[in-house]
Amino acid sequence: MGGVANRGFVVGEGLFVRVARPGFEADLRKETTVIPVARSAGVLTPAIVEYDESRTLIDAPYVVMERVHGTEPTGVPAGLAEQLARLHQAEGTYDLPQDGWGDPWRTVDDLVERGYVDLGTAKWLSDWFTRLAGRFDRDEPMVLIHGDVAAHNLLAGPDGELAALIDWGDAAHAPRAVDFAKLPLDQVAAILPEYVRHTQGDGREDELAAGALWLHLEWGLGKLTAEPWPGQRHWTAPLASRLLGILRFFAADPPEPWSGLT
CATH class of the missing domain: 3.90.1200.10 (Aminoglycoside phosphotransferase (APH), C-terminal lobe)
Structure with missing residues (x-):
């Protein structure tokens, strides 16, 4: 699964891994800067568990995130x-x-x-x-x-x-x-x-x-x-x-x- 910028992988019940597609590495790095600021303001968004751009394990930056269970809404979700x-x-x-x-x-x-x-x-x-x-x-x-x-x-x-x-x-x-x-x-x-x-x-x-x-x-x-x-x-x-x-x-x-x- 995934979108234009990243490939996504579910890891068990608690983790989600996003791997940057070529050309979108900077966007993934940006997320690691913004998400802590958003979370500190009380915004509901998954926490970052690990970010790695060394390309040691795979030839792309990746981020391991907390997995939040939910579905894409059909309207505007409350809150x-x-x-x-x-x-x-x-x-x-x-x-x-x-x-x-x-x-x-x-x-x-x-x-x-x-x-x-x-x-x-x-x-x-x-x-x-x-x-x-x-x-x-x-x-x-x-x-x-x-x-x-x-x-x-x-x-x-x-x-x-x-x-x-x-x-x-x-x-x-x-x-x-x-x-x-x-x-x-x-x-x-x-x-x-x-x-x-x-x-x-x-x-x-x-x-x-x-x-x-x-x-x-x-x-x-x-x-x-x-x-x-x-x-x-x-x-x-x-x-x-x-x-x-x-x-x-x-x-x-x-x-x-x-x-x-x-």
């Missing part, structure tokens, strides 16, 4: 909002790449130049980003983020509670909204109120919603020019999924503050 709040308030020493808001106006201009979007639609999109830019602070302090909060990186127990947040290879120093950019918008809307309650007043729901929508829209537009990647299980893998997800979300008449973000 995810609180865990993200804990993570985003974590304090520690770590050297991570930075991720930001990007430049959606340039993305829109590029789509026009390459024939993907007409001028009228481009103006509508650019105006939408301009309105969103006035709804949140793009200079807000960056925090430690997981970077890939999606169903395949969540384990839920039989009671539906979150058992673990796994796979930290995309961890970064970034705006909090980035951790809400790989969940469908209806799920983001469902957990944001609880997330805000657990952040001790650090952030408003309307500002976080605007930032999350900004990223969904920008990333969805940016993927229009990518090569198709069939056979992937993640909902954002198909090129049009994000944009159609936004359409579906707003067609369902979402509540405030979302309904005021169009």
Whole structure:
């Protein structure tokens, strides 16, 4: 078993081994730096038992981790909002790449130049980003983020509670909204109120919603020019999924503050 970056092996009832695939060695090393910081903040994630990059036993870095029993959830597991709040308030020493808001106006201009979007639609999109830019602070302090909060990186127990947040290879120093950019918008809307309650007043729901929508829209537009990647299980893998997800979300008449973000 395993994903794009690692091969995974179950070792008995208590251990799980992840072996880095070629080209992803740095991601595995990053996890060994981030996981202790996350765990110290109370985030539910498996403990590291051993990390070895010497290539003595096998010709690849590997990490032995505590095995957490659970299954991939079909919806948002209870407790995810609180865990993200804990993570985003974590304090520690770590050297991570930075991720930001990007430049959606340039993305829109590029789509026009390459024939993907007409001028009228481009103006509508650019105006939408301009309105969103006035709804949140793009200079807000960056925090430690997981970077890939999606169903395949969540384990839920039989009671539906979150058992673990796994796979930290995309961890970064970034705006909090980035951790809400790989969940469908209806799920983001469902957990944001609880997330805000657990952040001790650090952030408003309307500002976080605007930032999350900004990223969904920008990333969805940016993927229009990518090569198709069939056979992937993640909902954002198909090129049009994000944009159609936004359409579906707003067609369902979402509540405030979302309904005021169009």
